Amino acid sequence: MTMIVRSSRPKQSRLASDAGIAIGPILFIISILGILAAAIAAGSGSFTTGTATESNRAKASAIIDIGQNLKIGFDRIIGNGVDFDAVIIDPENTSSSYDLFSPLGGGISAPSVTMAADPSTDKWKFPLVAIKRLGTTDGNRLAVLRVTEGVCDELNSKVAALDTGTAMDQSGDFGDFGSDSLIDDSDNWPADLQGKPIGCLHNSNSTSVTAGFYFYQVLAVQ
Secondary structure: OOOOOOOOOOOOOOOOOOOOOOHHHHHHHHHHHHHOOOOOOHHHHHHHHHHHHHHHHHHHHHHHHHHHHHHHHHHHHHHHHOOOOHOOOOOOOOOOOOOOOOOOOOOOOOOOOOOOOOOOOOOOOOOEHHHHEEEOOOOOOEEEEEOOHHHHHHHHHHHHHOOOHHHHHHHEEEOOOOOEEEEEOOOOOOOHHHHHHEEOOOOOOOOOOOOOOOOOEEEEOO
């Protein structure tokens, strides 16, 4: 009689060669998410600061463009034979060849105030100011707008190569920017901005406008 011996243990199937591989990518993704969460938590403050800086830079660039556009309009009127003192700068006057904001005059639109420190109250002003090393004592026609300190810093960095954080260094009483009379404070004009047709300074005078940081663009000299 032939005896057949059978194993008492059931035959087990061998695991596939790729079993357990899926756990690797899952653990990797979990670790990456943890690293990202830590980085975001640690860098949230610097991200906010970076956003504010970029906003100030964008506003500074826009204000410089507006200032240049105003100068082009003023130059156009002067080029048409209109005297310096005869140019009319009033957003309500838009029909004469003497008007800065007329198609027949400067050919430009009134400037926006959206980049101002307080767009609800700040307005563009156009004082006559004597600036040391720029024009004569008869004064230059300026366009000025109050801005924030951060924007002022970016403005001076772009047009005068001044270090960021030094806007307050360009501070003093530079006369009433809302006045129609000649402001002859040329000796007080910040040394870093003397002779420069574009810049930003801190004017402590609050006679008819709010004291603060002011962008200025020289439209014409005499």
